Amino acid sequence: MFPDFLTDIYSDYTIRNITLGAMVLGLVSGSLGTFAVLRRQSLLGDSISHAVLPGIILAFMLTGSRDPLILILGAAIVGWLATLSIMAIVNTTRIKQDASLALVLSVFFGFGMVLMTFVQRQPDAAAAGLQRFLFGQAAAIIWDDVRTMLLIGGAAMAVFLLFWKEFKLVVFDRAFAFSLGMPVRRFDVLLTTLLVIAIVIGLQTVGVILMSAMVVAPAAAARQWTDRLGLVTTLAGLFGALAGVTGALISAYAARMPTGPTIVLCLTAIVLFSLVLAPNRGILWAWVRQHRQSRELRSRVVLADLYWLSQQHAGDDSGHSIATLEAMSAGRVAVDHGLEDLEQAGLAERTDEETWTITERGREQAIRDLAEEEREGSDV
């Protein structure tokens, strides 16, 4: 009756958790990532997601607990530290943003690896649970994890919506926000905190290395469909959730499809789809527009030539050969295609196999075109 996976989402414990987790993660990181992408901080997400590794391991070493809440807290604190370090380097040295991001990312991650070797030396297989933060391991997600994600993600979303207006102002009209006396820096900090949260809740599912895609890709895709911030954010959340669910289901049913990478590839597909097909901005529409314009330009050139010929031959409209027209346009345009377009529009007609003439309507159109060109001062 139903496809298997629909019933499984309800009945199969593991699949339900994975799907739900991936959906929450996609929703939260997608919508919270929007501001990061629009603020040109896409790679901050990448840097933070790598840099939280030592936080996760330190939290485990200090507490001995693998409670997702504690690990996420550790990750969030270190993610914060990493962000502060990046800002400090950019603000106090002449090292630019890109190098500070790369430096912090790799040094923190390296430090995390050192800590990891300490943990791995312990006799119990404690490290096994930590390893999954590297690449993510959705299959190991239990209801506790999902609850934690819901809790933290929900809180982050609530704050995000609560200060929506302020965030919007701070990011897109900074000077105005300052002039209103808003605590702009504090909102910056809050926004970055939300980004850190969006990243850390996805680590168990997607892993530190691919988490940045969850932040960047949904917003980049959503941006193509609309110019309105509210819609971009909503769409980004939906795209994230869609990719999360699809990726989780594919990896649950196909053998040997790791969840994190599968989700990321679903996201990539959404991005490509949006880049190509989104109305107005999409590559396909831009191409169609350009094609249409060049076609129109071509018929205009041919029409103008026909008009000139008919003027020269003082009403002798027995026809002008294609060769003449081709010579006039100096091979710049495909004359025969242009003539076909003109014929369809009723602006020119065939008088013989190889000869064409302008119609009365074509004459009127040509005169209008010339007048317009004159007005625009163009010399086409």
Next chain:
Amino acid sequence: MFDLSTAQMEIQLVAIVVAVACALVGVFLVLRQMAMMSDAITHSILPGIVVAFFIVQDLSSPFLIIGAAATGVLTVSLVELLERTRLVREDAAIGIVFPALFSIGVILIARFARGIHLDLDVVLLGEIAFVPFNRTEIFGIDLGPTALVMMSVILLINLIFILLFYKELKLATFDTGLAAALGFSPALIHYGLMSLVSVTAVGAFDAVGAILVVALIVGPPAIAYLLTDQLRLMLVYSAGIGVVVAVLGYWMARMLDASIAGSMASMVGIIFVVAYLLAPQRGLVASYLRRRRQRWEFAGIMLAIHLFNHEGLPSAEQENRVEHLQDHLNWNPDFADRAVRWAERNRIIVRRNSHLFLTEEGREQAREAIVR
């Protein structure tokens, strides 16, 4: 502990060669503000390595390097392609391209590479300790660990490229417009450099892992950037710092019994913090001291000008008393006291029964300051 076995020597040698090779190309990445490209390339070469591995079935084959380097260049082109649509910005383009390629690599490994020696952990985290076991022989003569041979070749290529195109690289880095106007193709230099980064990253990933490669590419140049203004020196310093990172990182790992790659990255962090604090001119301490000195220098000049203005006038009796400075220069007593003592120490003024007098040098300085 310091009795070095051959294996230890070899590991350190590999680490040094890797670090220097990375640092040299890294200088240009950092200066061209493309450091994050190293992150993208190191991640996205994974599918290249995997596919090449499926074809040749040998992890140490040079084809792996070619395959991965091609993927690296593909990454750069894809990022530029996305950017050129003007639908996404560069940072977002990077953030979309490399996770996608990396994901393809991970899935390929998961689906088709079970049970063979192509482990994700090794790709990402590297295992330099295994380097001595994999050796290259030609005609039965042991040339040393394969990684050492390979990286030495890569280092040599990097060196030759930089020496050969030093002028072009310099120009393209600091003045792209002029470089293009003079007929150097910035695109050619750009792709040349990116190919080198890819090749270096591939060669190095095996030994130190993808993420440490980023530390070695970006870290030493960033540190050198704090130390010098000259490109030539920056290259030399970066290479030197690379060597230090390799050796100290190795010994740190030995002492802590921890991951060598991780220790090297941590060492980059430690050296960066030291340079950040102590760099001779740009360090935090140096600029703090400079600001403090400037504050007292300025106060001293103010004092000198004040005394100079009243010198030889009847008002001098009143004006050049220490207590009066509080009113006239709006200094609080403590600051006034310290400024006077600073000026005394630097022989700008002398104090005679709580009256202040300019020295010859102080007078000179005041006169100069006024003219200026």
